[in-house]
Amino acid sequence: MNDSYLNFVNSPFGARLARSLGLPKPEVLRRYRADQPEFDGLIAIGAGREPHLLDALANLVTSIGVTSVAHESAGLWVPLANRHGLMTGRFEPAESGSHGKLTALLFDASGIEDSSQLEPLHGFFHDTLRSLGKCGRIIVLGRPPEACATPRQWTAQRALEGLTRSLGKEARRGITANLVYVEQGAENGIEATLRFFLSPRSAYVSGQVVRIGVRDGADALPAFDWNQALAGRRAVVTGAARGIGASIASVLAAQGAHVIGIDIPSARDALDSTMRQLNGTALAFDIAAPEAPAQIAAALDEQGVDIVVHNAGITKDKTIAKMTDAAWQSVIDINLSAQERIDDALLAAGILRDGGRIVAVSSISGIAGNLGQTNYATSKAGVIGRVQSMAPHLRARGITINAVAPGFIETQMTAKIPLTIREAGRRMNSMSQGGQPVDVAQTIAWLAHPGSAGVSGQIVRVCGQSLIGA
Amino acid sequence: MNDSYLNFVNSPFGARLARSLGLPKPEVLRRYRADQPEFDGLIAIGAGREPHLLDALANLVTSIGVTSVAHESAGLWVPLANRHGLMTGRFEPAESGSHGKLTALLFDASGIEDSSQLEPLHGFFHDTLRSLGKCGRIIVLGRPPEACATPRQWTAQRALEGLTRSLGKEARRGITANLVYVEQGAENGIEATLRFFLSPRSAYVSGQVVRIGVRDGADALPAFDWNQALAGRRAVVTGAARGIGASIASVLAAQGAHVIGIDIPSARDALDSTMRQLNGTALAFDIAAPEAPAQIAAALDEQGVDIVVHNAGITKDKTIAKMTDAAWQSVIDINLSAQERIDDALLAAGILRDGGRIVAVSSISGIAGNLGQTNYATSKAGVIGRVQSMAPHLRARGITINAVAPGFIETQMTAKIPLTIREAGRRMNSMSQGGQPVDVAQTIAWLAHPGSAGVSGQIVRVCGQSLIGA
Numbered sequence: 001m002n003d004s005y006l007n008f009v010n011s012p013f014g015a016r017l018a019r020s021l022g023l024p025k026p027e028v029l030r031r032y033r034a035d036q037p038e039f040d041g042l043i044a045i046g047a048g049r050e051p052h053l054l055d056a057l058a059n060l061v062t063s064i065g066v067t068s069v070a071h072e073s074a075g076l077w078v079p080l081a082n083r084h085g086l087m088t089g090r091f092e093p094a095e096s097g098s099h100g101k102l103t104a105l106l107f108d109a110s111g112i113e114d115s116s117q118l119e120p121l122h123g124f125f126h127d128t129l130r131s132l133g134k135c136g137r138i139i140v141l142g143r144p145p146e147a148c149a150t151p152r153q154w155t156a157q158r159a160l161e162g163l164t165r166s167l168g169k170e171a172r173r174g175i176t177a178n179l180v181y182v183e184q185g186a187e188n189g190i191e192a193t194l195r196f197f198l199s200p201r202s203a204y205v206s207g208q209v210v211r212i213g214v215r216d217g218a219d220a221l222p223a224f225d226w227n228q229a230l231a232g233r234r235a236v237v238t239g240a241a242r243g244i245g246a247s248i249a250s251v252l253a254a255q256g257a258h259v260i261g262i263d264i265p266s267a268r269d270a271l272d273s274t275m276r277q278l279n280g281t282a283l284a285f286d287i288a289a290p291e292a293p294a295q296i297a298a299a300l301d302e303q304g305v306d307i308v309v310h311n312a313g314i315t316k317d318k319t320i321a322k323m324t325d326a327a328w329q330s331v332i333d334i335n336l337s338a339q340e341r342i343d344d345a346l347l348a349a350g351i352l353r354d355g356g357r358i359v360a361v362s363s364i365s366g367i368a369g370n371l372g373q374t375n376y377a378t379s380k381a382g383v384i385g386r387v388q389s390m391a392p393h394l395r396a397r398g399i400t401i402n403a404v405a406p407g408f409i410e411t412q413m414t415a416k417i418p419l420t421i422r423e424a425g426r427r428m429n430s431m432s433q434g435g436q437p438v439d440v441a442q443t444i445a446w447l448a449h450p451g452s453a454g455v456s457g458q459i460v461r462v463c464g465q466s467l468i469g470a
Numbered sequence: 471m472n473d474s475y476l477n478f479v480n481s482p483f484g485a486r487l488a489r490s491l492g493l494p495k496p497e498v499l500r501r502y503r504a505d506q507p508e509f510d511g512l513i514a515i516g517a518g519r520e521p522h523l524l525d526a527l528a529n530l531v532t533s534i535g536v537t538s539v540a541h542e543s544a545g546l547w548v549p550l551a552n553r554h555g556l557m558t559g560r561f562e563p564a565e566s567g568s569h570g571k572l573t574a575l576l577f578d579a580s581g582i583e584d585s586s587q588l589e590p591l592h593g594f595f596h597d598t599l600r601s602l603g604k605c606g607r608i609i610v611l612g613r614p615p616e617a618c619a620t621p622r623q624w625t626a627q628r629a630l631e632g633l634t635r636s637l638g639k640e641a642r643r644g645i646t647a648n649l650v651y652v653e654q655g656a657e658n659g660i661e662a663t664l665r666f667f668l669s670p671r672s673a674y675v676s677g678q679v680v681r682i683g684v685r686d687g688a689d690a691l692p693a694f695d696w697n698q699a700l701a702g703r704r705a706v707v708t709g710a711a712r713g714i715g716a717s718i719a720s721v722l723a724a725q726g727a728h729v730i731g732i733d734i735p736s737a738r739d740a741l742d743s744t745m746r747q748l749n750g751t752a753l754a755f756d757i758a759a760p761e762a763p764a765q766i767a768a769a770l771d772e773q774g775v776d777i778v779v780h781n782a783g784i785t786k787d788k789t790i791a792k793m794t795d796a797a798w799q800s801v802i803d804i805n806l807s808a809q810e811r812i813d814d815a816l817l818a819a820g821i822l823r824d825g826g827r828i829v830a831v832s833s834i835s836g837i838a839g840n841l842g843q844t845n846y847a848t849s850k851a852g853v854i855g856r857v858q859s860m861a862p863h864l865r866a867r868g869i870t871i872n873a874v875a876p877g878f879i880e881t882q883m884t885a886k887i888p889l890t891i892r893e894a895g896r897r898m899n900s901m902s903q904g905g906q907p908v909d910v911a912q913t914i915a916w917l918a919h920p921g922s923a924g925v926s927g928q929i930v931r932v933c934g935q936s937l938i939g940a
Contacts, residue, residue, distance in 0.1 A: 115807045115852050122798040125790045125844070151859035152810065158855025159806065162847035165839025170789050207839065319640050320592065321600045328592040336629065337585045340622065368937070369635025369677065374595070377632035382585050385628025389621035467838070468937050 027174030041103030046124030192451025207465030231256030239312030391457030407463025497644030511573030516594030662921025677935030701726030709782030861927030877933025
């Protein structure tokens with residue numbers, strides 16, 4: 001729960017010592033606080049070729065109320081911004097000592113159709129990266145490669161991933177770098193996602209690739225208030241008594257949702273206490289029990305739900321030669337099969353309403369595999385399959401399904417890992433530190449957002465761009 | 471080029487010292503040698519539910535001439551093997567001291583349709599893993615998730631990836647673990663791929679997921695001899711003068727191909743010498759020159775080619791703020807755009823014959839990004855896009871296109887990396903060592919094989935299951 005090294009090297013003496021010894025100095029990440037402005041400062045805009053997203057970006061910049069400057073690669077930005085009534089100027093390459101002026105770098109690469117047209121990306125980041133401040137944001141925007149008209153365009157768009165991931169590794173200082181592919185026709189659906197990646201809410205999300213697709217009924221986004229986006233929504237969270245689950249419940253409630261927390265009967269007291277603080281509802285069920293799906297459905301039937309977060313999960317680590325059949329089975333059942341059974345019950349009865357959101361918690365172990373976790377990794381890889389397979393099925397009902405895959409998150413569980421292994425896990429990412437439960441929770445809140453209707457079938461790591469698993 | 475730690479800890483004194491200090495002891499990997507049998511020993515077969523691939527596996531076991539034993543999960547194997555005239559028996563769980571009896575573990579998971587049916591995988595690997603000898607092989611076979619009929623089946627098949635990657639990390643001792651998804655109808659196209667993964671040729675390929683699809687003209691595989699599979703074929707290799715390129719040329723030639731090596735004019739002497747040894751043809755061209763595609767096409771026009779290996783590549787590492795425009799452009803152009811131009815020329819003129827093979831060299835940096843390599847990672851991510859986008863276009867002509875993505879390979883280039891960084895790169899994988907150029911070359915030879923007609927659009931890492939990039 002407590003990264004004492006992070007605290008130490010950010011003290012005056014610790015910082016001096018770390019510098020003189022050449023030790024890594026993780027940045028204290030800026031996280032969302034209700035009493036601080038979510039967006040501020042100066043954003044630099046770049047673009048290649050004939051960009052398709054500048055209009056959408058102008059709407060975004062207007063909406064979040066920041067000031068922008070146009071890099072020379074984005075000559076179209078100045079007149080466009082002026083038409084939108086935005087204050088804007090031209091970016092002047094950094095003089096020495098002018099570091100830290102910019103809070104975000106946005107590059108619209110959607111018009112790039114050939115590998116020979118990638119040069120403006122170099123020009124933009126070459127000129128601007130040193131001017132990006134601590135905990136700054138890099139967002140590259142492109143078109144989904146698999147939807148491109150020609151192999152040449154697909155190739156060039158796919159190349160953006162190598163660039164963005166490299167920028168994340170180079171930038172350091174708490175800076176995140178992410179790639180957002182916007183399907184043609186989905187331009188008006190980007191705001192919730194870009195707000196998330198620009199915000200301190202995405203403090204520990206870097207090196208990710210997210211696709212925004214055209215949703216059915218494209219212009220019928222329900223009305224919502226950006227400050228209370230989940231007002232009037234009902235959200236079920238499994239494993240909500242403590243830890244990451246309690247943090248998810250808390251973040252959803254803070255955005256206005258009524259949270260129904262589920263946890264096992266033995267955690268009833270903690271669950272009750274967590275839900276009381278959030279004015280939520282506590283349901284003590286063992287989700288692995290055969291009767292649980294019907295019980296949960298019955299408890300939710302009358303009012304329905306809008307958001308289901310499958311957070312409950314267990315580990316029973318052992319190398320497979322020493323793993324009992326029971327340890328294998330219970331991990332697969334609770335982490336994977338129970339999710340399938342519960343969703344089937346909620347979907348069949350229409351309890352999860354049209355336009356709903358399902359978010360499942362996977363894991364880096366489910367992506368990369370892990371020693372001693374054949375059961376856990378199998379279950380969490382299955383969660384990825386579940387998200388990918390269900391997304392097209394749920395599309396017609398306007399329901400999205402996505403997963404978050406946490407990396408090293410500081411919890412009571414990771415606090416028990418032996419120090420040297422814990423330190424390795426903590427530092428092996430672009431942030432040189434573990435994440436917090438709230439980082440997972442904020443990512444889930446973005447996926448649960450009414451504005452995220454075009455985001456489905458995605459796996460988003462919350463890992464600080466861990467070395468493990470790309 | 472030389473991993474002295476590997477040599478030391480495998481000496482009698484070094485092994486004792488490493489053991490007493492708790493140091494990692496990388497296994498000396500068994501690699502293919504023409505004077506040793508490629509397949510031997512005892513293979514254990516497991517299966518779940520109603521397996522679909524046992525017939526194909528029986529054909530494989532017959533063809534490579536090994537002995538099999540059936541795990542209790544694969545009850546159908548014994549009568550089936552008997553029908554094929556195979557010697558077989560039942561697997562008895564290992565007694566202490568009986569380790570090392572098995573050379574491979576094969577599990578047919580193709581019949582698993584639900585997450586509740588995954589248990590036989592645990593039973594099989596629980597019982598057999600300790601009996602698998604050094605440099606043994608684990609292969610899990612399934613159905614491509616995205617082609618499954620139901621979300622439940624897709625989910626269960628996708629879960630196999632978490633298991634296989636975990637097994638690779640647990641097994642150690644030079645053991646590889648890979649997952650092969652066989653499309654329905656592609657059962658008769660698995661032999662070349664399973665031979666590769668069972669063979670010492672795949673010594674440094676672990677944690678990979680490969681799909682075998684139905685090829686057009688499914689039963690019309692050209693005749694070939696498994697020992698000289700490339701006899702009569704003409705193979706172009708770029709960057710063939712030295713290093714990995716020379717190794718590729720050498721392995722292709724050893725399998726009977728006539729190799730046409732291309733390298734820049736300044737490497738002409740080395741290229742001539744390499745090609746002379748292989749009875750190949752040397753072509754000194756700068757592939758980045760505008761006239762190169764036409765020149766290469768003209769030089770190959772008369773006899774045509776069957777195999778094109780895009781190996782030539784350069785690095786010009788610098789953080790992007792310090793990277794010149796020329797360093798960016800030349801890396802993108804040589805590593806990516808030149809491949810596009812050359813393939814276009816060869817394909818338009820029909821010089822690359824129907825049924826041909828294209829193999830491009832990508833990199834782990836193209837998957838995960840890398841500090842100081844924005845240009846290189848962008849180019850190598852683009853190569854992945856090229857493979858994925860071209861595969862469906864080339865399908866009707868029976869041409870496959872795939873990429874290999876090397877991890878840490880011991881070359882003159884890596885020998886120049888500072889010791890501590892080199893050691894970290896070398897050890898951060900399931901083999902605890904770097905790979906050899908021949909490991910990349912053998913992987914390419916498998917993809918270039920006439921029997922690999924169903925393998926296209928795949929990215930295969932040659933990285934010993936590097937921690938980086940999953």
